[in-house]
Amino acid sequence: MEVTSAAEVARLLGQTGYLCDDELATVTYLTLTMQRPLLLEGEPGTGKTALAEALAEALGLPLVRLQCYEGIDSTQALYDWDFPRQILHLRALEASGGAELEEAEKSLYDDRFLLARPVLAALQQSPALLLVDEVDRADDEFEAFLLEVLSTWQVSIPELGTVRAAIPPVVVLTSNRTRELHDALKRRCLYHWIEHPGLERELQIVRSRAPEVSEALARQVVGVVQQLRGRDLTKPPGVAETLDWARALHHLGTAELDLESASTTLGALVKYREDADRVKQALDQLLRA
Numbered sequence: 001m002e003v004t005s006a007a008e009v010a011r012l013l014g015q016t017g018y019l020c021d022d023e024l025a026t027v028t029y030l031t032l033t034m035q036r037p038l039l040l041e042g043e044p045g046t047g048k049t050a051l052a053e054a055l056a057e058a059l060g061l062p063l064v065r066l067q068c069y070e071g072i073d074s075t076q077a078l079y080d081w082d083f084p085r086q087i088l089h090l091r092a093l094e095a096s097g098g099a100e101l102e103e104a105e106k107s108l109y110d111d112r113f114l115l116a117r118p119v120l121a122a123l124q125q126s127p128a129l130l131l132v133d134e135v136d137r138a139d140d141e142f143e144a145f146l147l148e149v150l151s152t153w154q155v156s157i158p159e160l161g162t163v164r165a166a167i168p169p170v171v172v173l174t175s176n177r178t179r180e181l182h183d184a185l186k187r188r189c190l191y192h193w194i195e196h197p198g199l200e201r202e203l204q205i206v207r208s209r210a211p212e213v214s215e216a217l218a219r220q221v222v223g224v225v226q227q228l229r230g231r232d233l234t235k236p237p238g239v240a241e242t243l244d245w246a247r248a249l250h251h252l253g254t255a256e257l258d259l260e261s262a263s264t265t266l267g268a269l270v271k272y273r274e275d276a277d278r279v280k281q282a283l284d285q286l287l288r289a
Contacts, residue, residue, distance in 0.1 A: 001059045003032055009058075017208045018047070018054035019201060027192045028055065037150050037171035039186060042194035044176050045238010049133055051194075052172040056129040061170065065131045066118035068138040074145045077119045078155055086113050109159035119149055126167040135185075136175040143185050146173075150188050197239065199226050205239055206246050213246045220257040221246045224286050225269070228279065234272045244268040259283055 003009050009032070010025035020028070028051070031038040040048040056063035066077055086108045093107070122130035132146065149155060150171060154164040173189065175181060197205060199222055206218045213221075222242060229236045237245075248268040254261045262283050270276050279286075 012058035013054050016054040016057045031190050035168050037189040039173045039189035039191050041175045041177050046194040048174040052131040061129045063129050064118045064122040068134045072138050078117050079120045080115045082113045082115050122169040123165040126165040129170040132173040135173045136178045147185050210246050213250045227286050233275045237269050241269050
């Protein structure tokens with residue numbers, strides 16, 4: 001699907017339940033029209049991954065996700081060979097008295113036995129949306145590998161040859177900024193820092209994603225969460241936690257947020273014991289604010 005303006009991007013994302021501001025809609029539109037990767041940085045829970053998921057849904061593209069982690073290398077991102085099936089294939093050839101040794105070896109490296117990992121899958125399924133999630137968890141070598149792929153939209157498989165994307169995938173990279181990414185990777189991308197939403201926008205998100213929650217309860221929940229983000233917490237709650245808390249309260253039949261209901265449902269909002277203790281101590285003040 002082709003989009004013609006940032007306003008159309010915002011509208012399409014809104015239809016999936018993802019609400020974005022003008023700046024984010026504009027950089028997303030430019031990502032699509034300029035065929036440049038989009039690097040999203042921000043605190044956990046600000047909607048970086050959710051944007052990629054919503055964009056794939058809005059454009060009708062398959063979402064291919066590469067979750068980065070410490071120690072990931074190109075093998076986990078590109079491809080591997082299905083070793084058990086290759087062994088079975090060899091045994092079948094031996095049992096049938098089939099191909100010569102050289103032909104048998106060649107037949108092992110066939111598309112039938114290729115296991116496409118996310119990057120290769122995104123190139124093969126073009127058009128697609130490739131989400132490289134939490135790229136800051138990977139190391140410098142993996143960044144260099146990504147940069148090469150994003151520059152050429154192709155990968156080389158020694159046994160099969162070069163695989164090129166007929167249509168370059170839409171690429172979204174996310175980072176929680178646990179470390180600084182290299183300038184070379186940043187220069188290849190368009191960039192946007194995602195902040196936690198303000199009160200009214202977060203309220204809109206809750207109303208859109210959790211319409212079963214009453215307006216009054218949603219406003220109370222968002223008001224408390226907004227205050228918590230200004231406090232010294234190990235992990236301030238993100239939008240996902242806001243939604244979880246609002247839904248949890250709704251499932252318990254809570255019509256109005258009070259000290260008891262807030263205390264008993266904190267497990268949906270904060271995920272560290274120290275944070276839970278701090279929030280409990282401040283709840284009375286937060287609810288009266």
